[in-house]
Amino acid sequence: MTNNLTIGERVAWYRRRRGMSQEVLAGRVDRTVDWLSKVENNRIDLDRLSVIKSLADVLDVALADLVAEPSLMQWTSDSGMRTVPALRAALMDYRRVTPFGASGSGVEPPSIADLQHELSTLWEAYQAARFGYVTGRLPSLLAHAEAAVDVYTGSQLDAARRVLGLAYQLAAVQLTKIGEADLAWIAADRGLSAARAAGDIVVIGTLLRSVTHALQATGRYREAVQLTNDAANYLEPNMREATPEMLSVYGTLFLAGSIAAARANDAITTRSFLQAADEAATRLGQDANHLWTAFGPTNVAIHRVATAAELGDVQVAVDLGPRVDTAGLPMERRVRHALEVARAYSTWNRGDDALATLLDAEKMAPEQVRYHVMSRQLVLAWVRQNKSRPSSTLVDLARRLDVMD
Template sequence: MTNTLTIGERVAWYRRRRGMSQEVLAGLVGRTVDWLSKVENNRIDLDRLSVIKSLADMLDVALADLVAEPSLMEWTSDSGMRTVPALRAALMDYRNVTPFGASISAVEPPTVPVLQHELSTLWDAYQSARFGYVTGRLPSLIAHAEAAVSTFTGDDLDAARRVLGLAYQLAAVQLTKIGEADLAWIAADRGLGAARAAGDIVLTGTLLRSVTHALQATGRYREAVQLTNDAANYLEPNLSDPSPEMLSVYGTLFLAGSIAAARANDAITTRTFLQAADEAATRLGKDANHLWTAFGPTNVAIHRVATAAELGDVQVAVDLGPQVDTSGMPMERRVRHALEVARAYSAWNRADEALDTLLEAERMAPEQVRYHVLSRQLVLTWVRQQRTKPSTALVELARRLDVMD
């Protein structure tokens, strides 16, 4: 199916393929036939992942099948003509998972400082929402880091393992962003292996957060909540006198878990995780970006808005969202928050403000808006719901996001 179908239209398509009536599917998800009819006819915004996941489960399809992920990554001057397939090839290179791989590797490893510079450059680009640039260059970084791990010894080996773990984490978060959930899982798993080999508990903690995101990308929200608890227990013995990096990793772990809990419709655990993150942010004392976590009080506030939206507390999201000052945050965080504010405005029938917010987000980070399922589905739903001819601004945005012919 193309990107020009709303989630509701996809539900209808799969329901018919399964030979199910609206009465049957509505009953299986505990809703009325009237509700399902409105969903399939775009009269109700279907933007809560917990609800979408329940429909996907009853239709026996993947969550990604309903939300139209992944989305094709366009060729740009940043990405070149090698995007996700090249990254897939790097992640699935048999030489990285076989005992004789190092002996046949054709890549000459650079020095540790060069590796660290490559890593920092790509993480900074990710936080600037340059997704094509990151995707196009990650295969080279992974190949260089793998070669270094196979070649170096002593302190250089430990440093190379750290670079490799963080390179795989970057691959996991980037792939999650563009809807490649299965590849994100592979990347997170590889990163954890590198972190464990390095004996680095902070690095292991940040990779566990990536596994949490990978679980969420496939709709496994309760497993992500359980992993958050398990990972927190693993890190807690190191919190009596933690480094800023440890506090940041610990806090962002709970932020990821709070989203998972909200998507699992578990409001109590959501509040518990947000409180734990808030306490870590208070101990840290200010917004920071240790290990590219962008962790601090502002990121906690961003997640309060996002979890409110996931739980259906639209008024909380509308009231709190516009008040959060994200100007000091990395661009990726700023735009992700803007998408949540646009979603809240849309659910509150403040369509003009929703569109203005999304257009401003696109101005700041066009790639992020283009590839995020929330922005694409918001725009497509707005187009479908128009009773008169859509505005020029909306039509042009829909075409830029490739959700309208």
């Protein structure tokens, strides 16, 4: 399987491998044979993850098998020549799950100040959508933070554990972003262990959000909704006199949950979670970036667009999406919203607007556009659906995204 198959073509490929007719598959997902035929022949776009997940369940394949994740990370001057495999090796270091600790690693722990600076540098790079840079340098940060936890005591140990928890959270969100859901789960679990050891309720809260994202990446949307409720109840006693950090963590938890609810086709819970996030944003008073959450009223607006698209309310996404001013947010948030707007335009048959939006997003953050399944599948569908020869602009974009030879 390669990157240059649409989701519909992958459905057809797995259906044939399972020896299943179109009639059987269509019936098991409560759709017509005509609908499935159009999906497999690229006459209908599969752009709602809830529908894709239902097909994956019947075909007994992982959600990632249909959405073509993960994608090969290119070597760049930012990433170097050791990317996801090096991060996988760091997460699967036997010393982390055996009694031998990091004493044999030979890594010297930096000072807490240097460790915090290293953490901030990588989080800022992530928010600037420099994914290769982050992936290539995360193994070093994790090794330094683990060594610090093994060596320091007292207040320095608590500080090191906080850094370690946030470093593993960064690993989780980065791995989720590039389609490595199983590794993201490991990272979130490790981060939660560090945060619990430090007794840091804020870091525990932000890592619970990462677990929610990891659940979504594997199509476990209802579990992600339940986790959102459980995590909110866990954090609730701290909300009466919440700090800006806590408000941001609490609000972004509900934003993550709103996406999960929308993908589970639960419009009532989606609205409830968005309302809770909006109330937290109102209390915060403005867009901010506490603990690299980019939380505030604008991020809530972005999620209103994304959830509308997931629920099939395309007109809402088309009307609201272009009006959201994301200029004050980190690049990763700005470009993620642009992808939603491009998807809405495409579904609304405004192909020129969709392509222009995607090209603008690519100029801002080429790595993010390249690695995101939404942009790759949009471009591939446009190429397949083009009855005449695709424009040179579209062909060039498809080649940059590695979905066309």
